[in-house]
Amino acid sequence: MKRLNFFDKILFLLNTLVSTLLLLSYFLPFLPPKTFSHLAVLSLTVPFLILINILFCVYWLVKIRRQFLLSALVLGLGYNHLLSLYNFSGSETSAKEEGLTLMSYNVRLLNFYNWINDEAIPEKIQAFIEKQSPDILTVQEYNSSEALPLDYPHVFSSASKTKSELVIFSKYPFLDKGIIKFSNSANSAIYADILINSDTLRIYNIHLQSSGVNPNVKRLDSKTSDRLFRRLSKTFKAQQDQAELVSNHLHNSPYKTILSGDFNNTAHSYVYRLLKSNLNDAFEVAGSGFGPTFAFQYFPLRIDFILVDEGLKVSSFKNHKVKYSDHFPISTLVQNN
Numbered sequence: 001m002k003r004l005n006f007f008d009k010i011l012f013l014l015n016t017l018v019s020t021l022l023l024l025s026y027f028l029p030f031l032p033p034k035t036f037s038h039l040a041v042l043s044l045t046v047p048f049l050i051l052i053n054i055l056f057c058v059y060w061l062v063k064i065r066r067q068f069l070l071s072a073l074v075l076g077l078g079y080n081h082l083l084s085l086y087n088f089s090g091s092e093t094s095a096k097e098e099g100l101t102l103m104s105y106n107v108r109l110l111n112f113y114n115w116i117n118d119e120a121i122p123e124k125i126q127a128f129i130e131k132q133s134p135d136i137l138t139v140q141e142y143n144s145s146e147a148l149p150l151d152y153p154h155v156f157s158s159a160s161k162t163k164s165e166l167v168i169f170s171k172y173p174f175l176d177k178g179i180i181k182f183s184n185s186a187n188s189a190i191y192a193d194i195l196i197n198s199d200t201l202r203i204y205n206i207h208l209q210s211s212g213v214n215p216n217v218k219r220l221d222s223k224t225s226d227r228l229f230r231r232l233s234k235t236f237k238a239q240q241d242q243a244e245l246v247s248n249h250l251h252n253s254p255y256k257t258i259l260s261g262d263f264n265n266t267a268h269s270y271v272y273r274l275l276k277s278n279l280n281d282a283f284e285v286a287g288s289g290f291g292p293t294f295a296f297q298y299f300p301l302r303i304d305f306i307l308v309d310e311g312l313k314v315s316s317f318k319n320h321k322v323k324y325s326d327h328f329p330i331s332t333l334v335q336n337n
Helices: 006-025 037-062 068-077 079-085 121-132 222-251 270-276 282-286
Strands: 100-106 136-142 154-157 165-170 174-181 188-196 199-207 256-262 304-308 312-319 330-336
Touching: 006 037, 006 068, 037 068, 037 079, 037 222, 068 079, 100 121, 100 199, 100 256, 100 304, 136 199, 136 256, 154 174, 154 188, 165 188, 165 199, 174 222, 188 222, 199 222, 222 256, 222 270, 270 304, 282 304, 282 312, 282 330, 304 312, 304 330
Parallel strands: 100 136, 199 256
Antiparallel strands: 100 330, 136 165, 154 165, 174 188, 188 199, 256 304, 312 330
């Protein structure tokens, strides 16, 4: 520090703060939000903390200063978190490659409240889905009053007192299906046991408690920030209960499973670690780039996931950058190992 000028000393103090926060965030997946609710909010900032530490590392390297070691060390310790944020090893699907295609998409009530100034959003979503034609489609925040005339012979929808529903569309028949209800919440999870040729897969479609964050917010004053912080803390507590219900149900499944849906939380959170368990994150296996699924203004957020049984091979994964919702659809191709 003695050889640094005043400006660089201030920068290194900021560097130390950001590195400490990132290091602390590595423990978040192991800290239950009901016990550490304030710390749980930090999970949403992990992508930002990683990017800032990378910038600090580059800055000190350019200046040929050993201070780069601080961020470099912290980033190295969190190597797995880097893979969750950015993947270099994406794979392309061959037109001849066979397997089961699954897509997950939060359609935001099919733009029922005109968040997007385009009355043709439902038709555009339908055209997009028909073009992709996944074998199985899991939809969150579906609005049955604006139901899409999709050509799927097998459909299972959650019962809901609100307009927001969960739906599983399938080209293959259901052997069984059910709803996992969340207490004191309009959110829920559904599942279907689907017969695919001679094999049976259990497909989950989940929508964990929403924080109600506006992705287009441009300014946060202190009062708004405090209110948002309290809301997020409460949300993550509810998510823990919901994730525990789904996790217990999943571990009792007699079949190979695929868990998909909107977690309303990141890959750096307690609920993600709980739900992922011994499943493979399709993005981490075959995705590329940042893989954002939520159109947040300030930095990429990946809060929608497809988690695949270890008994299945993930051949490809894709983020579809279509702006028909506040979420981007994601899809994967899986095959039996």
